Amino acid sequence: MDFTIRAEYEAGQTPGEPDARVAVWHMSRGDDPRAMCGADLAKEAATQPEDAWGTDAAHPFCSVCGAAYIRSLPR
Template identity: 55%
Template sequence: MEHEIRAEYEEGVLPHEDTPVKLWHMTRVGTTTAMCGRDLAPAAATQSADAWGKAGAQPFCRQCGVLYLGEHPAN
């Protein structure tokens, strides 16, 4: 299954390139629901799953990280 990282923003804030990211989440490609169950904005910024664990994907949702590791133990 393919994954990507998607941004969560503060409540009521519309995503655009200058919007600060509250938290990054792991999603399955083509969906806006994080692995932790949080619904994310369809227009939210995304990153490749390869960015997981790197500075550009911080802060990262711990629950998404645990669930992602459960599916990809070699990462």
């Protein structure tokens, strides 16, 4: 299963614009714009590779998605 970190924007921002302010980063599965927490994110939203999870680049991160992601990892 591939995961993608996907942006949720502050109100009034245009998803995908390079200077749009990100409110919080979520985790989604593959190309699905729905986050693991259930949030519907824009198809145009900026994405980051799964590896960015836990780094400053993906801060702040949705705590619900973070917990769901941890549970989904192989152990």
